[in-house]
Amino acid sequence: MHEEISISVEQTSDAKVLIISVAARLAGMHPQTLRQYDRLGLVQPGRAGGGGRRYSERDVALLREVQKLSQEEGVNLAGIKRIIGLEQLVGDLQQRLAELEQELSEAYTRIAQLESPYAGRDLVRQERPSTALVVWRPRRAADR
Numbered sequence: 611m612h613e614e615i616s617i618s619v620e621q622t623s624d625a626k627v628l629i630i631s632v633a634a635r636l637a638g639m640h641p642q643t644l645r646q647y648d649r650l651g652l653v654q655p656g657r658a659g660g661g662g663r664r665y666s667e668r669d670v671a672l673l674r675e676v677q678k679l680s681q682e683e684g685v686n687l688a689g690i691k692r693i694i695g696l697e698q699l700v701g702d703l704q705q706r707l708a709e710l711e712q713e714l715s716e717a718y719t720r721i722a723q724l725e726s727p728y729a730g731r732d733l734v735r736q737e738r739p740s741t742a743l744v745v746w747r748p749r750r751a752a753d754r
Contacts, residue, residue: 626656626664633665637673644673652676652691 633655634641647653648663653672655663665673672694679685679693 623667626666628665630663636670
């Protein structure tokens, strides 16, 4: 009796809880292949108290991607390692960009809040205009 187990990439977890035999089965690989990939730095499993490797669902998804690049695309392991590194860099940069965009948005909001009391007004406070009534009469020619 063989059970089909699958992991959705969107639902992957970073919790390092899968032992090497389970991770290998989920990835469709031999455990020795996972050990080799660990030595090459393609995947970084966690370690249990006794030193055994522990993999996350995200690691399994990465192992599947390594297998796809190797078998279907013909990329060698050095190339795969470079691709993985660049994808991680892109992800880090996208996260940093999102953080900076948020900070910029917050700065614009703060500026708008600081400017709002003065919107459309002079920065120097002026006295209120007088409401006094002034009667004006044109001068007569004789008074000039």
